[in-house]
Amino acid sequence: MLYFLNDMVENQVANAKKELSELPEKNTERREFLTAQIATYETQLKNFKEDIEKQLSERFQFSVEELYAMYGQYERKYISIEFHKFSESAGKFGRNIGGVLTFYKKEREALENAISQENAPRTNGLVKIDCSKHETLSDEQKKELIENGFVSGDIYEVLASDFPVVKSYNQTGIKDIPNTITVNVDQNDFDPNRAYLWLYSRRIKNGDILIEEEIAKFCGLSMYLKPGSESYDFIKENGFDENGQKLAKVRFFELEAKLYAKDISKVELLEFNEFLQARKVERIEAIKKEIKRSTNKNFEQFEEEYPDIYAELQNSRVQFETESLDYHEMVTPIYWDYEGFLHIFLRHCDELAIEGHFENKTKFQYTQKDIKRILKIAIEDLKPKINEKLKEGNDFRIYGDRSLYFNGNHYSLHILADGRVAAFHPMENPTE
Template sequence: MFGIVNKINEHSLYLLNDMVENQVRAAEKELANCPAENTERIDFLMTQIGYYKSELQKFKDNVENQRKEKFQFSIEELYAMYGQYERKYISVEFHKFSESATKFGRNIAGVIVYSKAEREVLENLINSDVVPRTNDYVKFDFSKSETISDELRHELLNTGFKSGDIYEILASDYPMQKAFNQPGQKEIPNTIEVKIDPSGFDINRSTRWLLGQKIKSGYKLTDIEWAKFCGLSIYLEPESIEVNIIKENAFDENGNKKYLVRFYELEAKLYSKDITGEEIMEFNEFLKTRKSIRIESIVREIKRSTNKTIEKFKSEYPEIYEEIEISRIQFDDETLVYHNVIIPIFWDYESYLHIYLRHCDELGIEGHFENKTKFQYTQKDIRRILVIAIEKLLPQINEKLKANKEFRIYGDKSLYFNGNHYSLHILANGKVAAFHPLENPTK
């Protein structure tokens, strides 16, 4: 343009072009408002506009011809430079006359996303002796702070844009971390450890307050949570037994206090050291019943996972069995996600056993599931990973639960987080049935 030879990789490639376009628009606006009798000015403006448009067209043709001969970014290069790193945030500027710029605008920002199969293919390609250069589609998770229609956001995430449409990429210079296919134990990114002093903490009142806030805010409670709220309320405020919400949830149709409500009422008394000898005996009976039920779950899961009897398992894996015994006593059914859900999403002791016994590396066992994929996190972090997975998949989960259907995600549609792909199965009632990584890291 104007005798200047431009190259498509120049940093200021479109600067002059944009300036001339602005001048054309200004000239066209002036021409539209120019008095008819001012023929001299009209002739000048028309000549100027024609000349500028001719130069703009030459520039566009030159750029498009260069782009046909050679594109600047291949899908392999994008993966090597940005995609292989964890949630690498980038700002993409498209070539001005490209299809992507026409559709999405000249600039978008976010992160490149890959399916499990795509990531594995690209990982092999960038580690091969000869790396190809392919102009293909790149899927993109558009920044939520940006303004774009839901339809285009969906297209970017599921179809993407051609890598060859990219003109420039801007990225932060923070250290780039790669977690995919990396061996060893991991830590959850952006974790801040906060140490607290639990002395003086009243677990009964704090739990009741939390459940009460959920009820006030309109969140749905599981049957276990309702029993806990009623049991705690009856202990802490005996007069609450006359409140309608307690009457409706603490007693059966015959007016008898529900089994679990009494259990949590006695548990609250035990925590407060306000329990009588007779009540301790009653509470022990509850614990015996729960113990029997949970041992059945343990026996069933050990049989499925190892094809061993519980006695043989106990003798061969005494440390692991000790961990299971501790969990049998300490584990409490828990709602994992209750905000913006169709129904509460929770796990129970069966969920816990299935996930931990098969896939927790610290509880590694032999048998049918000796080679099952293992979490690369400590026991205490696996629950957090599960919650993160549910929250990331919440829209899809809600869609299934709203239709009273199970939610499953696995294989190439699995969730990617911090270097691992995860499979998740949630039953129609909101219970987590299974959760595990899909691949073991390279040893």
């Protein structure tokens, strides 16, 4: 009612001031009447404001706990907020904003505990919100809202869709990545090597940075699929050593392409097998190193006691490829290699659960095939912060209270200054 009266009087003030500005100077009687009327209205507005501010300080409408219980605990619940007219938040951000409430790890844990109590507390405290998709807010305002937030008691009204809500926090068991769409593709006529060659050539043309493995693969594929490409400047600069000898990695990918096309000679096949044997030795050593770090077993014990996991590792030894996970608008491509892959999967993949020094390490709640997607989602979400660190020549780390939150889990991520993913894992296991 106070808002209604205030708005009504504001309109009367505006009308009186407009009439006064248009009134001839000689009409003194009317001008005196309007001047007195405006003064009376403005006194009323001052009283209305004082009454509203007093009510807000004594009886705020939304507490931090209520906002979390109604909206914040659910995954990516978008809400529209209208602030009280005379609140500090309205002055800083305007009357209306929209976004998704965000919470640090400790805040979420504390609020989960608070709303589980029979008599939940009501706190008039700070709430943070991601308004990145709000078109009228400035970058500075968006940063302020997601880093520092606003006082919950400044809210006048909250609007939200009535779509079904999902709570993934503390959910047990294997999860699906939300909003996943499966597309079936006929790969009968698909040539992955030509697809890679096209992709890398586009990235080079666009000025994107390729990691060492991708450069070698581009050169090797070019030499087989595009005869005469040895004369290209890029190939000459990146496919050969200072003595003009073809680099080993380039030759590996050239032979791999020939094998895929069934166009490889017996001599070349023997050469390719030598490359594979060398890589096998290198990767077995990496497996032994990670097993030693992550378990209380030696390699032979591990093979005997965990035959299924050992078989998975043997498959990865053959199938894994070092690759960029994200390069678009990155300071340098973010990639993972076999060492990083082993570190993530052997310690934190539930399907490869092992006992030992790290048997109580937190486990991903996703299948092996989805963990890579979760990692790519994390990198995309954290891209601005990652770039900021890499520009300085520093590692990027996010962990603890400010770890990344996605689909019910907080994640720790460590990326080296050269873009290599060193570690990635969830921060907690769900409560059983």
